[in-house]
Amino acid sequence: MFQDSKIPEGPLTEKWEKHKFNVKLVNPANKRKYDIIVVGTGLAGGAAAASLAELGYNVKAFTYHDSPRRAHSIAAQGGINAAKNYQNDGDSVFRLFYDTIKGGDYRAREANVYRLAQVSVNIIDQCVAQGVPFAREYGGLLANRSFGGAQVSRTFYARGQTGQQLLLGAYSALSRQIAYGKVKMYTRSEMLDLVIVDGKARGIITRNLINGEIEQHAAHAVVLATGGYGNVFYLSTNAKYCNATAAWRAHKKGAYFANPCFTQIHPTCIPVSGDYQSKLTLMSESLRNDGRVWVPKTVEMAERLRKGEVKVSDISEDDRDYFLERKYPAFGNLVPRDVASRNAKQMCDEGRGVGSSGLAVYLDFAEIIKRTGADAVSQKYGNLFAMYEKITGEDPYKQPMRIYPAVHYTMGGLWVDYNLQTTVPGLYATGECNFSDHGANRLGASALMQGLADGYFVLPYTIGDQLAQTPPTPVTTQHPAFAEAEAQVRARINKLMSINGTRTPDDFHKHLGHIMWEYCGMARNAEGLRHAKAEIQKLRREFWSDLKLTGTETEMNQALEKAGRVADFLELGELMIDDAYNRNESCGGHFREEYQTPEGEALRDDENYAYVAAWQFNGEDQPEILNKEELTFENVKLTQRSYK
Amino acid sequence: MAGSNPNAKPMNLTLKVWRQKNRNTTGQIVDYQVRDISPDMSFLEMLDVLNEDLLRKGDEPVAFDHDCREGICGSCNLFINGRAHGPEAGTTTCQLHMRKFSDGDTITIEPWRANAFPVNKDLSVDRSAFDRIIQAGGYVSVNTGGAPDGNEIPVPKEIADRAFEAATCIGCGACVASCKNASAMLFVSAKVSQLALLPQGNVERKTRVENMVAQMDKEGFGACTNIGSCAAECPVGISLENIAILNREFLTAKATSNNLA
Amino acid sequence: MSWINNTLSSSIGRKIIMAITGLFLCSFLVVHLIGNLQLFKGDGGLAFNTYSHFMSTNPMIRVAEIILVAGFGFHIYEALVLTRRNQSARGNQKYVVDHIGQNSDWKSRNMGVLGSVILVFLIVHLYNFYYRYHYEPLPFDSQNNKNLYAVVMTSFQTWWYVALYVLAQVALCYHLLHGFASGFQTLGLNHRKYTPVIKAVGYGFSIIVCAGFAAMPLYFFIFKS
Structure with a gap:
């Protein structure tokens, strides 16, 4: 054990209550004397900034977007889980806890997940009170659906735009505090470094993306809510601006980075259509409730299909392999994301993929359309079908959708203790930015839950513990650490601007993404990882000697912004590979080909790897130090996940 | 890698793009040629191609706003061939695909134009006026914690659905951009309707509409003349009915609230 | 009473004045049209002249006249204020290419142009039939009423006057085709049950009223000259 994870003593069910009582409180009159910086204003950051301001703290919130309403939380489609048991179908806090721990393949902390x-139940109440228009039954009560393989209906939703509605709820709460003057909002400001004074996080350095000005901001605590790092793969369902820079800068200033190799691949995305592809679009997982996944039974048939010699409709039922239904009769098409993704890849690797690239499987709605009619299907999935048609030019009412897995979410992130504090005192991480509660695999509809739980109901309590021990004296940017950090930021920008090579930031990014997807994507092996590490190191050297930028740093310069982010991805990518290489087991989203059951399922090694791998930065170009936080399971029995 | 349609022929296009250094300078249209554009590309991917070309040649890439590229974040905002978000109805710029254009086409690309949306650079504009309107009252004043159970107040499904439809506004600003008067009424009305329809929004119903309209006027948006361009160009189909609701809410509030200002 | 001022000078407040005055003017059109239908009576204008006499002397009507003038005044004044504001809201740099015609009706975008045509007509119309009636010596008919009918007849036998009159009615028709339903929308009266009815009534109203007015000069020009 390297670090106190501050998990409270006592029975699982009482830990949080007890902890809330034990954390020190900040005198209400003193709260206004504390400044808190919140970086990122999506669900986790927006909720935290609003809630902290409501408590009386002075909040400075930062986003690189033009408005807090643009954060990528907005794109979450399916829903948000909560253990309300409104449906009387046997749900409970313990069941949600159990499902999350099991779904995460036993690589998350029991206490956090519980x-x-x-708090999941409070989130729904809060959002309803904010005016979030959740779906309702005819009687006026909230509707639920079963989602992502859960055996109970605990998912609250707002058609296919739940993330949007929840984010706009948090945005409205934030807007209210901005109007009150309790939150000072800095839009189009990108955090480029963390400032540490006497071992504690005391501020950040930002760049104004409109005029290029470098600014110093001081506070008593810094909260990072900057999302995940899925864009390390270049192609992912993340938004284009999503990046790891804030988290990575914090990591290099001392915050440990936990489980970086745990990335989630979402099975139902629209396949890549060409090398110009800039991002991948997710089709909600809810489609798997009614769509059937299949590929042709034989490689020959698949080849003829790819060449356009036969049409989908020419393939008879007998020649189709509904591989998920065949292999997992109990769960069928609703197996967890990692299982569904890996199987799709396996089919394509066997040569049975469809689409002209062969990197896709079918998701077929013919049966449900036949059973309930096109209208009923349109009621349920109309917007998704329309989106699919817009992007591909194909009509999913007439022919099956083509889907392929894509990087979607990163379970890894900055290591935090039970208080959501990183290894740097005064620095907190919330939402997807932290290594979080999802273990090695996140369940559907749980990302929104975690972001809002952290922002609304956890951080506002736990941050007080540290602040109560910090004197309420004003903090300023006078300390030399600020000037030093700013100088480093400026030097780095100048260096990027002055390379004057031949390759663009996107060019390097695509190359990096290709390496990561090929060797550290859905399936990994030791040899590939070793190869990828060397490739990335080479690519990083090329980056710093052959990057091409134009314009200046004192104006809006989107290529410069990109370059800084790619530079950080190039370092983070290597750490992901180190982590994947270190973890000699398969679990959740991390599948090492050497470690699988005879049936090809992930084979965990609980004896040796039931730990959180928290990596510690140890200087430029030095191997990072691995710290292990052992995970203990007192309330669940570790079993091999089986969805047969 | 081939596209979904292997027979689709690549296109060559002429782009007329608005270039403007910053807020304080004037801009002009500059012509560019792009080659071998796949019909399966999105419009923004086509601009990516242009920008990669420009950067390699040592020119400055065209600045434009975008992020999620799946039609929900509301960042992208291009005025394409005289239409907000281009020629296809119900579509954001990022969801517009090049198969809607033909080989040899000339495409004019401009930023949103409104006094309240100053140009940052090239095609990127400042839409913070929208944020300030929301800050003026586009929320329900409930602090975190203490909310009653989610099922405490039943909301008829039909009302919840209508509130949802108004709430789907993505804040892109196409309504302002396409309106002859650069009016923000559709944007404002979407939020006012959403919260006026729901019981949770009822408490602050009057102050909300009074304050939001006052802020809207202060930002310098034009007035609605019921032309309907906004709703026709809205990528998420916010209906004109919301503007009627806004007018009604405003009139009722002004006539009955205790606010003497 | 600053709240009244603030309400009426807000963008929505001004629109509401436009709507109320506009719909009020619509009601005037109906009265005006019905009264003028007496031109078709074929009695050599006796009924029409009696009606004109009543309209110009009855104290109630004179009061209504003041309200009517105020209605026109506010409608025109608010239109000017809103047009200026709306034009400046776009900013100095207009779109280089603007295909607004693809997403909206010509008439709805050109209410100001249509209104200006109507205003020009109104001035000519008022000079001819109002100013001259009140302030110029006119002959009397057999019932000793001023013979406005004769003035109408001479006017409607002048081709350019008829052309102006018909053009103005076309403009008025387009103005109303948008304005009638638009007024209800501005007053917040939009409902999925009633709005289609309002729109249909608005169309019928615009066409019938304007056709009625246009029929008068055409009738005199074609059949009486």
């Missing part, structure tokens, strides 16, 4: 399940 707390998440506990």
Whole structure:
């Protein structure tokens, strides 16, 4: 054990209650004397900034977007889980806890996950009170659906735009505090470094993306809510601006980075259509409730299909392999994301993929359309079908959708203790930015839950513990650490601007993404990882000697912004590979080909790897130091996940 | 890698793009040629191709706003061939695909134009006026914690659905951009309707509409003349009915609130 | 009473004045049209002249006249204020290419142009039939009423006057085709049950009223000259 994870003593069900009582409180009159910086204003950051301001703290919130309403939380489609048991179908806090731990393949902390399940019920109440228009039954009560393979209906939703509605709820709460003057909002400001004074996080350095000005901001605590790092793969369902820079800068200033190799691949995305592809679009997982996944039974048939010699409709039922239904009769098409993704890849690797690239499987709605009619299907999935047609030019009412897995979410992130504090005192991480509660695999509809839980109901309590021990004296940017950090930021920007090579930031980014997807994507092996590490190191050297930028740093310069982010991805990518190489087991989203059951399922090694791998930065070009936080399971029995 | 349609022929296009250094300078249209554009590309991917070309040649890439590229974040905002978000109805710029254009086409690309949306650079504009309108009252004043159970107040499904439809506004600003008067009424009305329809929004109903309209006027948006361009160009189909609701809410509030200002 | 001022000078407040005055003017059109239908009576204008006499002397009507003038005044004044504001809201740099015609009706975008045509007509119309009636010596008919009918007849036998009159009615028709339903929308009266009815009534109203007015000069020009 390297670090106190501050998990409270006592029975699982009482830990959070007890902890809330034990954390020190900040005198209400003193709260206005504390400044808190919140970087990122999506669900986790927006909720935190609003809630902290409501408590009386002075909040400075930062986003690189033009408005907090643009954060990528907005794109979450399916829903948000909560253990309300409104449907009387046997749900409970413990069941949500259990499902999350099991779904995460036993690589998450029991205490955190239980707390998440506990506060999940408050989130729904809060959002309803904010005016979030959740779907309702005819009687006026909230509707639920079963989602992502859960055996109970606990997912609250707002058609296919739940993330949008929840984000706009948090945005409205934030807007209210901005109007009150309790939150000072800095839009189009990108955090480029963390400032540490006497071992504590005391501020950040930002760049104004409109005029290029470098600014110093001081506070008593810094909260990072900057999302995940899925864009390390270049192609992912993340938005284009999503990046790891804030988290990575914090990591290099001392915050440990936990489980970086745990990335989630979402099975139902629209396949890549060409090398110009800039991002991948997710089709909600809810489609798997009614769509059937298949590929042709034989490689020959698949080849003829790819060449356009036969049409989909020419393939008879007998020649189709509904591989998920065949292999997992109990769960069928609703197996967890990692299982569904890996199987799709396996089919394509066997040569049975469809689409002209052969990197896709079918998701077929013919049966449900036949059974309930096109209108009923349109009621349920109309917007998704329309989106699919817009992007591909194909009509999913007439022919099956083509889907392929894509990087979607990163379970890894900055290591935090039970208080959501990183290894740097005064620095907190919330939402997807932290290594979080999802273990090695996140369940559907749980990302929104975790972001809002952290922002609304956890951080506002736990941050006080540290602040109560910090004197309420004003903090300023006078300390030399600020000037030093700013100088480093400026030097780095100048260096990027002065390379004057031949390759663009996107060019390097695509190359990096290709390496990561090929060797550290859905399936990994030791040899590939070693190869990828060397490739990335080479690519990083090329980056710093052959990057091409134009314009200046004192104006809006989107290529410069990109370059800084790619530079950080190039370092983070290597750490992901180190982590994947270190973890000699398969679990959740991390599948090492050497470690699988005879049936090809992930084979965990609980004896040796039931730990959180928290990596510690140890200087430029030095191997990072691995710290292990052992995971203990007292309330669940570790079993091999089986969805047969 | 081939596209979904292997027979689709690549296109060559002429782009007329608005270039403007910053807010304080004037801009002009500059012509560019792009080659071998796949019909399966999105419009923004086509601009990516242009920008990669420009950067390699040592020119400055065209600045434009975008992020999610799946039609929900509301960042992208291009005025394409005289239409907000281009020629296809119900579509954001990022969801517009090149198969809607033909080989040899000339495409004019401009930023949103409104006094309240100053140009940052090239095609990127400042839409913070929208944020300030929301800050003026586009929320329900409930602090975190203490909310009653989600099922405490039943909301008829039909009302919840209508509130949802108004709430789907993505804040892109196409309504302002396409309106002859650069009016923001559709944007404002979407939020006012959403919260006026729901019981949770009822408490602050009057102050909300009074304050939001006052802020809207202060930002310098034009007035609605019921032309309907906004709703026709809205990528998420916010209906004109919301503007009627806004007018009604405003009139009722002004006539009955205790606010003497 | 600053709240009244603030309400009426807000963008929505001004629109509401436009709507109320506009719909009020619509009601005037109906009265005006019905009264003028007496031109078709074929009695050599006796009924029409009696009606004109009543309209110009009855104190109630004179009061209504003041309200009517105020209605026109506010409608025109608010239109000017809103047009200026709306034009400046776009900013100095207009779109280089603007295909607004693809997403909206010509008439809805050109209410100001249509209104200006109507205003020009109104001035000519008022000079001819109002100013001259009140302030110029006119002959009397057999019932000793001023013979406005004769003035109408001479006017409607002048081709350019008829052309102006018909053009103005076309403009008025387009103005109303948008304005009638638009007024209800501005007053917040939009409902999925009633709005289609309002729109249909608006169309019928615009066409019938304007056709009625246009029929008068055409009738005199074609059949009486």
